[in-house]
Amino acid sequence: MDKAMAHGKSDNQIIQSKRNISRFFVEQRHISWVMLIAVCVWGFYSYRSMPQRKDPDTPVKSAVAITVWPGAKGEKVEQLITRKVEEKIAQNARVEKIRSISRTNVSVVYVDLDENMPGSQVGKELDDIALKLGTVTGLPEGAGPVNFIKDFGDTAALMLTVASPKISETAIALRAKSVSDAITRHRAQYETTSGGTRFTMVIGLTQAVNPRIVQEPLNLFVDYLRDKQAATDVHVIVEPDFVGVDGVSYASDEALLGYTRQFINDRLQASDFHPDSWQPVVIRDPNETRSKLASVAGDKYSYREMDDFTDLIEKTLKSVPQASKVSRSGILPEKVFLLYSQERVASYGLKTSDLSNILGARNITLAGGQLEAAGKNLSIDPSGEFKSEKEIGDVAVSQTNLGAPVYLRDLV
Incomplete structure (x- = not known):
């Protein structure tokens, strides 16, 4: 059914x-x-x-503290730097995890915040950690400062690359004429010798230098070529727009450049070379100067000019309301090297440590306070801050027996 x-x-x-x-x-x-x-x-x-953003705000709850201590072993870095940094970071109650790596020369401490913490509070907590790390005391001599990096969540919406073009053909031609005339003039003063072909090792300069600064490295290079039996009848050439060494040699251009590179790596330091200087080139016939210089021509703008250009671009972009953060990278830090003669320092009754104290007392960057007079407050602005390297050389460091001042530039 x-x-x-x-x-x-x-x-x-x-x-x-x-x-x-x-x-x-x-x-x-x-x-x-x-x-x-x-x-x-x-x-x-x-x-x-629905709210839409090309770079949505996703706060990163991690940061890293890096402290450099050149020349220190990993054990010392752990004891004297890493532990102090970890103690300061642990004072923040929202820190969930701390990890550290202590190696030779550097201490790296990673920080992870509470994952359940609202994103609006991440910046506040990281700023609190940065303030605590700013109060770290008792670091060893030569260590620090603590570099706290917390901007992992930043998104680059626009990147501008600024590069200098090579020097123009007109500028190369003008410099080639100057170099060629100088080589011809110097060679006319030398006696004709046998034993090879006469050459001139040329290094172009972007600005005139004090002959006393480059004379010593060039003299060392002359002695180096003689010791290697690479050249004879060697002379030093110092001109406003280039420096060089002229001599006689059987060696090829590649061999002479090899001796030059080996000498630079073995005998010289970073302070002996300007970053804007051109690569060395071997010139045998003055008529070939232009083609030789064109092969090693440097940039049209110096590092200082590039720094000024990018600084102006940075300030302009910061004035745009839509730009929240603008930063520069790849900038060559400016350094001033003090090259002095130990004999001259001792002849004036000075010590090496006295130079840093004298310069520190002269280079005043702090505010001078205020002076109240006749019911008015007058601001005192010390004028001792250095504005250029020339002002550093004009500092008086001592005086002679006759009372004449001795300037820092006299110790070179």
Whole structure:
């Protein structure tokens, strides 16, 4: 017997007695269409009103503290630097995890904040950690400062690359004429010798230098060539726009340049070379000067000029309301090297340590306070801050037996 008939109901009766959502929307098509249109309109409105950003704000809850201690072993770095940094970081209650790496010359401490902390408080807590690290005391001599990096979540929306073009053909031609005339003039003063072909090793300069500064390294290079038996009848040439060495040699241009590179790596320091100087080149025939200089031509703008250009660009971009942060990278830090003669320092009754004390007392950068006079407050602005390297050389460090002042530039 049929199952439906066993219950006393037909198939149609059973179907009509069941509640079915699908059947309801199929039978009530007008309701289905109205609800479908309503859902589409609501979805389109939600999509249009949804906040959109190309660089969504996703705060990174991690940071790193890096401290450099040149020449120190990993064990010393761990004991005297890493532990002190970790103690300061642990004073913040929202720090969840601290990891550290202590290696030779450097200490690296990683910080992880509480993952459940709201994103709006991340910056505040990281700033609190940075302030605590600023109060770290008792670091060893030569260590620090603590560099706290917390900007991992920054997104670069625009990157500008500024590069200097090579010096123009006109400038190369003018310099080649000057170098060629100088080589011809100096060679006319030398006696004709046998034993090879006369050459001139030329290093271009972007600005005039004091001859006393470059004379000593060039003299060392002359002695080096003689010791290696690479050249004879060697003379030093110092001109406003280049320095060089002239001599006679059987060696090829590549061999002479190899001796030059080896001498630079073995005998000289970073202070002996200006970063804007050109690569050395060997000139045998003065008529080939232009082509030789063109092969090693330097940049049109110096590092200082590039620093000024990018500084102006940075200040201009910071004035744009949409720019939240502007930073520069790849800038060559400016350094001033003091090259002095030990004999001259001792002849004036000075010690090497006296020079740093004298310069520190002269280079005043702090405010001088205020002076109240006749009911007015007058600001005192000390004028001892150095503005250029020339002012450093003009500092009086001692005096002669006759009372004449001795300047720092006299110790070179």
